[in-house]
Amino acid sequence: MLCFTLASWWQVSKLLFSDQYSSALYFGYPSALVGWFYGWKVPYVVALRGADVPGYNPKFSAYYRLIKPMVALSWKKAKQVVANSQWLADLAGNTAQVPIKIIPNGVDANLFRSVNETRKFKTFTVTAGGTIPGPKKGLEYLLEGFASFHQQHPQTELLLFGEGSLNEKLKEQAQQLGVEDAVKFAGQITHQQLAQQLPRCHVFCLPSLAEGMSNAMLEAAACGLPIIATDVGGAKEVVDGNGIIVKTKNSNEIAQALKKIYADEQLRLRMSKKSREKAEKMGWGEVGGEYLSLLEAS
Structure with missing residues (x-):
């Protein structure tokens, strides 16, 4: 996880300082930490998927307690937090009291179609x-x-x-x-x-x-x-x-x-x-x- 965060930090910094982007979208954790760090330069939206929300998997309860303060900070600084279901939004509410918009996952309804x-x-x-x-x-x-x-x-x-x-x-x-x-x-x-x-x-x-x-x-x-x-x-x-x-x-x-x-x-x-x-x-x-x-x- 640390290697991923450091690598993404470097890649995102190159993109954001190219001055081609006016906003950015990150997943809940650890990506949103990078968004928080560069939030002074580019406003960001956080999209929650599931496992990036503390409490999603009880197996990692100790790990969730460790990262929860950092996660909450990165969500509170976001312009908007999005969850893909109401259930996930309710779970995320245990980490940070922020407005959460529901946008479901999408599907390619042209590729996946019913047949006779x-x-x-x-x-x-x-x-x-x-x-x-x-x-x-x-x-x-x-x-x-x-x-x-x-x-x-x-x-x-x-x-x-x-x-x-x-x-x-x-x-x-x-x-x-x-x-x-x-x-x-x-x-x-x-x-x-x-x-x-x-x-x-x-x-x-x-x-x-x-x-x-x-x-x-x-x-x-x-x-x-x-x-x-x-x-x-x-x-x-x-x-x-x-x-x-x-x-x-x-x-x-x-x-x-x-x-x-x-x-x-x-x-x-x-x-x-x-x-x-x-x-x-x-x-x-x-x-x-x-x-x-x-x-x-x-």
């Missing part, structure tokens, strides 16, 4: 989209829930993209659950390939243990997929009539949600339509325009 039902995979396919398998994504609970669902509905598959720290462990778990033939690990693919494959799936499920606002979820919504998500971060700001919210670490609720959507095609189609409508309001044109307005006002 005839282009869907022939087998009912569940996916976690572009989620990189990691300890905070809760994919082990998705595997458990899918295994229970698959036992009653064997003509189904789970498709996982990406490479992460838990890939081998997830493969072992699939074998232990007896669903290794129904769980497909597609490995690392390009963003363009993901945009082609994702809309062919039928349901998106992300049982995260912690999130700010999931980009993978927004991409799935843009592809018109019903969404099953845990009640963390900004999930409820994305899932509103277009999916089902489940409890964290609860594979049984995941299985029940999958069964509900699988059994009712009309429900799935209604959710699909609402997902796409939701994503179109969160395209980069809209989100980028809000950030541009803030920077111009600074």
